[in-house]
Amino acid sequence: MSRDLAGGVYIVTGGSQGFGLAIARELVEHGARVGLLSRSRDRLDAAVADLGAQHAFGVATDVASRAAVDKAFAAVSEHFGRLDGLVNNAGMARPDRIEQLVEAEVQAQVNTNFLGTVFCCQAAIPLLRGGDNPRIVNISSASAWHYDEIVHLSIYAATKAAVERFSRDLREELQADRIGVTCVRPGGAVTDFASEWAREKFEAAMQGWQATGSHLDMGMEAAHVAASVRYALAQPPGVAVDLLEIRPNIPVAKADLYGKQ
Ligand SMILES: NC(=O)c1ccc[n+]([C@@H]2O[C@H](COP(=O)([O-])OP(=O)(O)OC[C@H]3O[C@@H](n4cnc5c(N)ncnc54)[C@H](OP(=O)(O)O)[C@@H]3O)[C@@H](O)[C@H]2O)c1
Numbered sequence: 001m002s003r004d005l006a007g008g009v010y011i012v013t014g015g016s017q018g019f020g021l022a023i024a025r026e027l028v029e030h031g032a033r034v035g036l037l038s039r040s041r042d043r044l045d046a047a048v049a050d051l052g053a054q055h056a057f058g059v060a061t062d063v064a065s066r067a068a069v070d071k072a073f074a075a076v077s078e079h080f081g082r083l084d085g086l087v088n089n090a091g092m093a094r095p096d097r098i099e100q101l102v103e104a105e106v107q108a109q110v111n112t113n114f115l116g117t118v119f120c121c122q123a124a125i126p127l128l129r130g131g132d133n134p135r136i137v138n139i140s141s142a143s144a145w146h147y148d149e150i151v152h153l154s155i156y157a158a159t160k161a162a163v164e165r166f167s168r169d170l171r172e173e174l175q176a177d178r179i180g181v182t183c184v185r186p187g188g189a190v191t192d193f194a195s196e197w198a199r200e201k202f203e204a205a206m207q208g209w210q211a212t213g214s215h216l217d218m219g220m221e222a223a224h225v226a227a228s229v230r231y232a233l234a235q236p237p238g239v240a241v242d243l244l245e246i247r248p249n250i251p252v253a254k255a256d257l258y259g260k261q
Contacts, residue, residue: 002234003133006031009080010233011073013063013120014090016043018191019139021050022222023087023229028055030230035076035083037061037069037120038090063090063116064108066123073123085135085233086124088117088163093156095197095205106155113159114166121170125179134179135233135240138167139225142187142247148215149188151208152201160185164243171242180240182232186225187247188218219248 010027014020015036024034028051036047036058044058057079061072077083091113094105117138128134143149144160164183171181194202209216225246232241 002231003236004031005084005230005234008032008084008233009035009076009082010085010087011035011037011076011083011120011124012087012089013037013061013116015056016040016047016058018193019186019189019222019225020087020089021047022226023089024051024056026223026226026230027233028052030234032084033057033080035059035072035080037063037072037076063120064111066119069116069119069123073120073127077127082131083124083127084131084133085128085137086120087137087139087229087233088120089139090116091139091141091160093153093193093197094201095150095152095156096201097152097204098154101155109155109159113156114162117163118166125174125177128179129177131179133235133237134177135182135235136170136174136179137182137184137229137232138163138170139229140164140167140183140185142185142217142245144185146187146217146247148213149209149217150202150205151212152205171240178237180232180235182241183243184225184228184232185243185245186228187220187245188216189220189222189225189248190218191222214253216252217247218252219250220246 015024016038041060048056048058059072141160143157167183228246
């Protein structure tokens with residue numbers, strides 16, 4: 001028995017593309033309105049045009065900045081007049097061998113994936129408190145717990161494990177306010193996620209997987225992840241999906257990618 005999301009307002013971080021845009025589309029198709037937070041103004045404008053300006057509002061924001069996050073949440077709740085939920089989806093990865101990790105890229109992953117989630121939750125809580133069926137969904141990654149992945153994801157996977165552990169306390173702390181907290185842990189889906197990775201580092205990570213992994217966790221569509229987020233947001237008051245792991249069910253074997261091994 002799920003709740004109708006129609007009329008609700010949800011902030012989706014990283015809502016300009018990939019999972020975030022698919023989540024925003026899923027919510028709009030179910031009658032909700034969405035505030036999109038990401039850094040590139042151009043990509044935000046394109047997403048808002050795609051979803052319709054009456055349904056979507058974009059605020060250019062770096063989630064790693066607490067001050068910018070506070071301003072963006074105020075702008076969205078003022079624009080739509082309410083806030084019913086937050087989907088912490090903005091994230092990035094920079095695969096590399098641990099010995100060679102570049103300081104700025106370590107910090108960017110921690111700041112975006114973990115601190116960005118913390119700051120957005122802090123900004124959302126006072127706006128969600130007292131709402132009809134308020135919700136927070138934090139996007140994790142199967143790479144935090146499963147090892148049939150490309151390698152060299154140590155920092156990225158650690159930030160997602162941190163998001164999951166943080167979400168446990170968040171859930172406990174927010175029960176008194178009836179704010180439901182869910183971690184959605186997706187496996188691999190094709191998006192532009194890897195488009196900024198250095199090609200040689202990506203190839204090294206794939207070679208590492210060839211040496212160790214049995215199957216590549218890849219093959220879902222962003223829309224599948226979006227439907228799982230809507231499922232979590234649409235739970236009735238008094239119940240929350242704690243953790244929802246969604247992964248491809250047709251694993252890509254090495255033989256499929258490289259011929260018989
Ligand atoms: N794709 C997968 O296979 C997969 C699997 C498991 C989990 N995930 C997780 O799912 C989430 C979405 O991934 P995706 O594949 O959709 O990635 P994507 O296509 O690269 O999209 C990432 C989004 O996050 C935004 N973003 C990045 N850094 C940001 C920052 N500092 N502040 C605000 N926005 C920021 C990007 O916009 P700007 O660059 O304009 O800021 C973009 O809108 C991430 O948390 C990722 O870790 C992905």
